[in-house]
Amino acid sequence: MTLGMMATDAEQRIDFEAMRSYKLKRIQAQLAEKDLGAMLCFDPDNVRYATSTAIGEWSRDKYVRWCVVPREGEPYLFELGSAQEVKKEICPWIPSERIFPGGGWLRGANTKGATSMALMGTVARIKAVLEASKVAEMAIGIDTVDLYMLDALKSAGLKIVNGWDVMWDARLIKCPQELTIIETAASLADGCFEYIADKIRPGVRESEIVAEIYGWLLKQGCDRVTGVNCVSGPRSNPHPHDFSDRMIRPGELVFIDIMAHYLGYGTCYYRTFAATRTTQKQKDLYKKAHEWLQASIEVVRPGITTADIANQWPTAQELGYPDELAAAGLCVGHGIGVSIHEKPFITRLFSAEPMPIEAGMHFALETFCGEGVDGARIEQQIIVTETGHKVITQWPCDELMVCSAR
Template sequence: MKPLISLNLWKWVDDNRHAFEPPVGNKVIWEDSQFTAMIVRGPNARRDFHVDPSDEIFYMLRGSMVLEYIQDGRRRDQVIREGELLLVPALTPHSPHRPAAPSNTSTPARSCGHAEPAVMSSRSDHPSPGNRRRVDRGTAMARKNTAPAPTPVTPDGPDPRHRWDRPLQAPGHMQVDFEERVDFRRLHAYRLARVRQALAGSGLGALLVFDQYNIRYISGTVIGEWARDKLTRWSLLTGTGEPWVWDFGSAARHHKLYAPWIPERQSLAGMVGMRGAVSPKAGLFKQAAQEIKRILQAEGVATMPLGIDLVEPPFLFALQEAGVEVRDGQQTMLEARMIKSQDELTLLNMAAAMVDGVYQDIYEALKPGVRENEVVALATKRLYEMGSDCVEAINSISGERCSPHPHNFTDRIIRPGDQAFFDIIMSFTGYRTCYYRTFSVGRATRPQVDAYTKAREWMDAAIALIKPGVTTDKIARAFPRAQDIGFDGEMAAFGLNFCHGIGLGLHERPIISRLNSFDDP
């Protein structure tokens, strides 16, 4: 047991004044207590109500406030003046209001002790701690700590709405009023519900993601492809709250205008290191880690592990120094992303339809004298004209370069009789293709026909096994052994002898191969 030590409240406020700046504006006094007291600085302009599973005590330190509450179905107001105390019984719907302080007021004026986040959202009927944090200025409240209540997931949230009685759609790209195509708000709700489900069963309190695919999956936000590997934007989702997004400068302001599904105060500008270009000595990593820690505290999950997918080492170290326990969050995200909804399948099919058309263009252009890179240019131009948001890579490989597969293109001139192999990796509205085709320039030889026939036999046998309930090790056994395709072992053969899930990311679960599926089906 630690020694019992009293503290001077106003000195504590002065010492921790930095914690009362946006976006959260609060700080827990005793972080490891069963009974939490929190100082929160307003103002608060919200008019939504929340309920708490335990009693709350408000104490007004400076100024006055109005607590609006519902009793017997009617709205009522109670003024709390400076120095006054108010008990709010458990499960009472209430909404504290206080206007902004005069410009010469600098004291954080509300102390509120509450353990778990609130259970309502201004955007839906689901709970949102973001609303709970938007409390008035000049009050103190306290209540006994209970386990944080996770944000509810409604039954229809994670429902993929598959329609196996109908062919998979590949509609036009325009939205129309006479038929249903992709419903993007439904897509957002499904993806967020999937993450909430995975997070609830993971033992993690929150997910902090830097992987662009995970940020898009959680928040429905994206910026230019240049940002994909910069680690300069991130998103946080606690088990009890709504998504937070830190983005590159003006992008945060853009999201406030055009992404209303993100709470406005939770779309923030952020920048820490840009892959090491900014030294940790600048203190940006430490500031960001402290900001995240305050949000975890406010949303009631600070004592639970934080899952992270990809991260710059200084960010990881700063979080650990702030007392945050960090674990692998990528497994939780990939588990969430594995099952695709009807909207996701439609977007994948629309992307594949674009590549269908581009392969017709390649077929018509493929002739002696054309270079591999010219085919890449032709395909890239056509894909962007058709609406692709990212042409990630196009493998264009011909003649003797086809074996062993080099996974890149050159300026080689295509010759009569060449075999030419292509793989188009691009995305439409974020959803990717990994679409291969092989051509013969001129008439195919008998060895080429035999090799193609054998490859199709292996592929078709594996595809026929892919059904609900079949484990991946059984599918992998239909693949050829490494030695059957000219390699010494499965590691060397892996790049040409596996299949994979696809979605916002190129490689999603399941990954099926003779290298990994026998040990981890």
């Protein structure tokens, strides 16, 4: 079930300790399977997954905080400046002796000498915790970093390898606590569509809709908004995957994607509306998109593959595109966890290399149908259960909804 937004002594809500333990075991199982000594994470979503810590979005592209997850034992967190002292107080699940100062070389934006010194200090601290964990001689996985740091790590004699699949595979199957948070995040987006439907009307700009959504989500307790797409009228076909300052006009289709995070876990959730009135052509386009979506949802259960889902969708040629690469992103599925796009990735483009569907997966399925100046986009989030699936996005989408009708 979805839960209340506040902590209480009167209900057992999220068992965060169980969730943290599960995630660490998932990472370390992947390290053992792939014969790596440790995982060095700079990606903010991987750092959150591994350590249950976060800092402001401003830090996302600056490499000022990271973590090391050894093959055995607790993670090490390298936190920015004074924030390390804060983490020692508010994150007791990480022993204080495993929290170190982070900082950074700011992707080389500093002076050459300062950048070199920062890199040397960073590598020395990383190597020290790897040696303490007795894995410094083993291959070390890394997710993402700039070339300055990559060169510095290799120059220090560390065997750095691509570790992305360690984290993607660890994050693939969600525990019950993660799934509860994910469904609660979806319930927030449900509420946001109720709020925003009354504001979709002629004379309102796409950017105004986006601003209203951001404000509502943050007020309701979301801790991050990856983005909001709002597309109207002739901008809806081809799908531009963004928003603009265009003003909505009567009789136009408007589709909106809410990508918000609650307790770190994301949503990706499209709905299409008509402003004031709708035509039979628009209804027909919407019906096609909905039928394609429902067909792909109905086959979801453990034991099938991503190809079984993708094969329910029209080909690129049926959508009016020359090949699947040109049509990428129109009929698609993607895992959602602490990132908006995770494994499994579901598309006709890659259906020749299918991935098995397993219980505990969570992903979005989305379809698009467009013709002329009209495009319709619908998306549902799915949890794979032991016996089938559960759709957790509840804002109605069986019929094209008309807003601001007079």
